[in-house]
Amino acid sequence: MTTDPRFERSARFWLRAYPRRWRLRRADEMVALLADLAAPGATRVDVRTAAGLVRSGWATRARTRPPxxxxxxxxxxxxxxxxxxxxxxxxxxxxxxxxxxxxGSVVLVLVAVSVLLPLATGDRPHAPSWSAVVVALGMSVGLLSRGRRQLQKQSRKHLVPDGGEEVTADTLLFGWVMRDRLTARGTAGILTVAVGVVGLGAVAACLAAPTRLAAAACGDACVGTVTVARSGISPALLVALAGALAVGVLGSLLARRRLRRLVPVRPAQHARRLVRPTPRHRMLLVTLSGCILGVAWVEGTGRADLFFSVGVAAGALLVLPALLVVWRTSWRGPADLALVDALRIAFRGRQSRVDTFQEGLVPALVATD
Structure with a gap:
């Protein structure tokens, strides 16, 4: 018997009250059980059942949480x-x-420096400056980009048992694992939207910025930078952005040809596992986009001279058409296409590399039916 997709979404929503490890092991059978017990034609979990799931889920969390x-x-x-x-x-x-x-930890440090530190020294608290916010976003990007290595390090320390220690279902041991790659289907769309939003913000900053950074001679063999007021939109800037877009469109035609030719003849990947973007991937992309948009806002409102946004706008216009082609290919092409392969083929015209097994952490106990 097939479960109504609307009922399944509702059931999985309320099952989020349970711990993640519980959902990974029992969510499917719990959804099937709820569907069997529901009234015929039900499209969502009823209020009484939902309240029971929330109560039981939080009780499970409290029972399995350490002191x-x-x-x-x-x-x-x-x-x-x-x-x-x-x-x-x-x-x-x-x-x-x-x-x-x-x-959150980076934001906490920013608040402490802006509010708590002045209070401790007898000064008045002040709002964080735009430069401090950009630095905080940059720190977040740096920390999130280390996510996979940091996760491996923490897993080795906390989940690999010491000698004589009890082995549980969540214990990890060293072994050979497949290489995780982001799937192109869905991920390419997220990346394309992010580049489009960032590019739009950078173009808006280029058009609205009241000042720009320019080079000026300050003596023999000396060049400095000065702030120049803008009386309007520079024709040279418009030509540069239009040229970047034109080159991007031509590049998208080449990318389309490459994808049509090389995607069907990709090598088999027996040591690869396709995964969807994790919350860390999404947070990294959002934070990086926010950092770039923050700089664009600073330059567009005149708090800093226009410089960085020009490069961002030109770069986004260069790659966005090809990313749209990759996005289209990911939905119409094979389901086992990895994002790294699609980008490598589209932008470099080279065939994907064959992944090999790598050392990693595997569950010590594997459940069997």
Missing amino acids: LRHALAYRLFDRRVPARYRGWVRDDLEGASAPLRVV
Whole structure:
């Protein structure tokens, strides 16, 4: 019996009250059970059942959460928790809240420097400057970009058992694993939208900025920078942006030809696993886009001279047409197309590389039916 997609979405929404590890193991059978118990033709979980799921889910979270002293030692001093709480640690490392904590920690530092530090020194608190906000966003991008390596490091420390320690379903051991690659279907669209939004913001900054940065001679063999007021939109800037767009359109035609020729003859990838974007990927893309848009806003409002946004606008116009072609190919092409392969073929005209197995962490206990 097929479950109504609307009912399945509703059931999975309310099942989010349960811990992530519980959902990974039992969500499918729980959705099927709820569908069997629901009234004929139901498209959503009823209120009473939803309340019961929320109550049971939070009770499960409370029951499997480590005591406060262990949780604080883990949070503040990166100490290992007892083996029976290893599932909670794995959810903490791999769950959707991990990238939010990274950005939140940077924001907390920014608030402390802008508000708490002046209070401690007797000064008046002040709003963070635009430069501090951009630096904070840049720090967030740097921390999020280390996500995979940091996750491996933390998993080795907290999830690999010591000698004689209890082995649970969330215990990890060293082994050979497949190489994870982002799937092109869906991911290419997210990337294209992000580049389009960033490019639009940069173009708007180029058109609205009241000042620009220019080079000026300051003596023999000396060149400095000066602020020049803009009386209107520079024709040279319009020509440069139009030229970048024209080159991008021509490049998209070449990318389309490359994708049609090379995608059907891609080599088999037996050591590869296609995955969807994780919350860390999405947060990294949002933070990076926010950082670039923040600089564009600063330059567009005259708080800084126009310089960075010109390069961003030209770059976005160059790559956006080809990204649109990649997006279209990802939906109409094979489902096993990886984003890295599509971009490599479209922009470099080279065939995808064959991935090999790599050393990683694998579950110590594998459930079998």
